[in-house]
Amino acid sequence: MVKKIGSELKKHVLTGISYMIPLVIAGAVIMAIARVGGSFYGITDIWDSNYAENSNGIIKLLHSLDGFGGIALGLMFPVIAAFIGYSIADKLAIAPALVGGLLAKDIGSGFLGALAAGLIAGYACLLIKKHIKLPKAAASIVPVFLVPVLGTLITVLLINYVIGIPFANLNFGLENWLNGLSGSNQILMAAIIGAMVGFDLGGPVNKAAVTTAMALLASGIYAPNTAAQVAIIIPPLGLGLATVLAKRKYNTELREAGKSSLVMGLVGISEGAIPFAVESPLKVIPATVLGSAAGGALAVGLGSINQAPISGFYGWFTIIQWPLYILSILIGTLIVAGLSILLRGNPLVVEDKVEEDDFDEAEWEA
Structure with missing residues (x-):
């Protein structure tokens, strides 16, 4: 039983990762192009907002490119959460997991928070679909109304008040530890x-x-x-x-x-x-x-x-x-x-x- 659960979790997480990787590659490569281009002009902080109004058109373009790359990178947490949810409960879980992944990014819980958001949204939506039964005339309300609303509520409440803060602290501590290594x-x-x-x-x-x-x-x-x-x-x-x-x-x-x-x-x-x-x-x-x-x-x-x-x-x-x-x-x-x-x-x-x-x-x- 434990082995089966572990195998399922691994499958769902790897599905999310497979959809996230193209975003990470696109964003990071575009940012790398901008930063390598900036280095030809002796600029090491091409992301600085001061370069948005630079008179040199190429430098302004490089600054914009760095921002575009950042947009793509910023989507990686919502996307991995969305497709982990999708792997668990199909398209029903995409909206709750997207919101949960974005919340995880905003509160700083990072990669771990995004994984948790995808798993929570996926299983929450699956349980709602299986266990909330309405009369046949109202059955269509479940997938179009109850699942996205309740699934999103469950996901954001758990991420924001239960899981998010410990993961944010862990993520912050990990970043500080890695930055402090020499x-x-x-x-x-x-x-x-x-x-x-x-x-x-x-x-x-x-x-x-x-x-x-x-x-x-x-x-x-x-x-x-x-x-x-x-x-x-x-x-x-x-x-x-x-x-x-x-x-x-x-x-x-x-x-x-x-x-x-x-x-x-x-x-x-x-x-x-x-x-x-x-x-x-x-x-x-x-x-x-x-x-x-x-x-x-x-x-x-x-x-x-x-x-x-x-x-x-x-x-x-x-x-x-x-x-x-x-x-x-x-x-x-x-x-x-x-x-x-x-x-x-x-x-x-x-x-x-x-x-x-x-x-x-x-x-x-x-």
Whole structure:
């Protein structure tokens, strides 16, 4: 029973995340473009309202772009709440969850508050639909009136008076803690995020680290995102490289998967490493965890700053200290490749011999 509930909650939360991510990417990339553009003019605070009236048209445009990106980022909490609610109770829960997510944003309860708003709205609307029964002539009132009104009331009251304040305090404390980190503490935090991202390669632990890091972008906290975006691409690149450097340790299927893994790594898809993890989890996961942790820690420790939720190669050159960022990726990739090769042991001599024998026999019969 507990396992079933956990599985359902995971499904609903991942649905909300999948709808939220495009907004986060759009908003953060547009803001990154504005801020990189501003840096060409020596401006480090292009979001400042003083630039709205600047005589230079390009600077005014960059200021506006930063604002447009901020609008998109500001929608991420209402949207994740709305689609968590949608996953639970279909379209009935969208309006209550949207309002709850917006309230969570306004009172500062952040990502956790938005998750709670989506879950509360979804289950509240589901219960109202199932348990409030009216005569047949008035049955249409339930979905168009009672569900949105009661669902919204329940959601906002719980968020505002019960859940929101503790979550807001927790969120505020987390932001202060992250902002206060420096030196070895910040590097340790980056290593932990990197390890989480490399652990299950797109699974719930990975998603928890990446989504939290992206949510913190809205608060101007970039180190977690930097570590996460580096760590996303290291496992597929490392395992793809391993199949190139040690071909005889991998069968034909994994060598082909290695080619795809390299491409998927370059465009920022960590799931490219999954075929290797499924085939030999005890040989692969330690390597991906250590390589991702090392890469994330190095990037943050060397002063790289990734202000956008982009891990693919097409975003590398917008990153502050991008040569060191790429160096961190390279080192993490080499760690994954080296450890993977080492843990696999001896080459697959027997398999290769079988393939050769089969070929010779077929040739003889021909």
